[in-house]
Amino acid sequence: MAEAGTKTPRERYRTQVRAEIKKHAWEQLATTGASALSLNGIAKQMGMSGPALYRYYASRDELITELVRDAYRSLADTLAAAATTGADLGVLAHTLRAWGLEDPQRYLLIYGTPVPGYQAPEDITLISAETMAILLDACSALPTDSSATPFDAHLADHRDWADGHPAPPAVLRRALSFWTRLHGVLSLELAGHFAGMGFDPALLFAAELDELLAH
Amino acid sequence: MAEAGTKTPRERYRTQVRAEIKKHAWEQLATTGASALSLNGIAKQMGMSGPALYRYYASRDELITELVRDAYRSLADTLAAAATTGADLGVLAHTLRAWGLEDPQRYLLIYGTPVPGYQAPEDITLISAETMAILLDACSALPTDSSATPFDAHLADHRDWADGHPAPPAVLRRALSFWTRLHGVLSLELAGHFAGMGFDPALLFAAELDELLAH
DNA sequence: AAGATTTAGTTAGAGGCTATCACGAACCTT
DNA sequence: AAGGTTCGTGATAGCCTCTAACTAAATCTT
Known part of the structure; x- marks a missing residue:
């Protein structure tokens, strides 16, 4: 099971980044509300440029x-x-x-x-x-x-x-x-x-x- | 009373435009929700340029x-x-x-x-x-x-x-x-x-x- | 190990938005 | 008719979403 659940390193990295994005998204949601949630803002918080997030969420x-x-x-x-x-x-x-x-x-x-x-x-x-x-x-x-x-x-x-x-x-x-x-x-x-x-x-x-x- | 309520023509025009803006705002609200309400969009619907609305609503x-x-x-x-x-x-x-x-x-x-x-x-x-x-x-x-x-x-x-x-x-x-x-x-x-x-x-x-x- | 391929991240840019500003045009007052 | 006030404009700054082209790195294949 420990082998079946462990995907390729790339997939693990991917899911980890997606999780981190969501973590910031929840913070933004709690503080500014859903309407003000900004992919750009999340990207900056994570230290990367805006469009990078679109690798992880299509929109x-x-x-x-x-x-x-x-x-x-x-x-x-x-x-x-x-x-x-x-x-x-x-x-x-x-x-x-x-x-x-x-x-x-x-x-x-x-x-x-x-x-x-x-x-x-x-x-x-x-x-x-x-x-x-x-x-x-x-x-x-x-x-x-x-x-x-x-x-x-x-x-x-x-x-x-x-x-x-x-x-x-x-x-x-x-x-x-x-x-x-x-x-x-x-x-x-x-x-x-x-x-x-x-x-x-x-x-x-x-x-x-x-x-x-x-x- | 008919005289007291009637302000200057300018004020009447102003309140009428404000009312028209709100009318479009309610329409947008009903169809797209409050988060998508756009002053720019309302201005275009009314046939005038974006910043004009800021004469009537500060924000x-x-x-x-x-x-x-x-x-x-x-x-x-x-x-x-x-x-x-x-x-x-x-x-x-x-x-x-x-x-x-x-x-x-x-x-x-x-x-x-x-x-x-x-x-x-x-x-x-x-x-x-x-x-x-x-x-x-x-x-x-x-x-x-x-x-x-x-x-x-x-x-x-x-x-x-x-x-x-x-x-x-x-x-x-x-x-x-x-x-x-x-x-x-x-x-x-x-x-x-x-x-x-x-x-x-x-x-x-x-x-x-x-x-x-x-x- | 070397080359081929997939993937992550970048910058540039189009098009939308809010909002400010400076300017000309219309208007009401006097 | 002259004055100030108000209205609408275009230009601009600074956000935003999202696309596209490109670079660099990691991974897969042989």
């Missing part, structure tokens, strides 16, 4: 797409790791919030303002489906004491997104609520909308989570 | 800030108009969603990804407070049958953001839930995250709203 768009992919991957892996250690929905929620706080711009790269024309490559939507599966599993573990709503009936007929997951409609609905509500509090916190308001965002998050788990 | 940032201000203003006015015609929380929620769907990028200009360093001018935060006041009024009209939570106690001590509004903590909490939950569903819909999922976003929104009003 600025391709680099950003890879950042998006890595963000989805990181989120899916983080939640999966928590889930395999027996985390329930509550722990999963706090794992999500911690992941978001770790790098708000990374969260917003996924869930923030999209570029109107942009369509993510299919492999990224697959990672997104992984995350959804983790969420559905966790929701299945909870008792479904709530009664069936009209929306449940709609979901029973429109469950393609569950991708074969055997969860009943009530569980699908709980998963959607979980997703949308936590995103609601978390995204507003990460975007700074609670900044001057005085209360503790962590407590609001916990309160929303409590109410989510109580029903 | 690209200033134009965007004005778009942000107008977006906040439009949202506040839209909700206020609904509220004065006796709209309850449910109607207010659908008014919010309709406003968002009318121009998703306008909604995301307020609630989407912020640029890290940016701090909105104070008059914008005041408009935001207006919106919050409308929300608090509407929440006050509802019966507060829910019991006091630990978070209520925290809110009782951190209610600066309510800006003198006499609503009790339970109402504050309901207003926050209203805001964060509706933003959760709506922002995900506007950002296109429900796109390939099959279900009807309107029904999910309505379901979330129902649950919000039921407790």
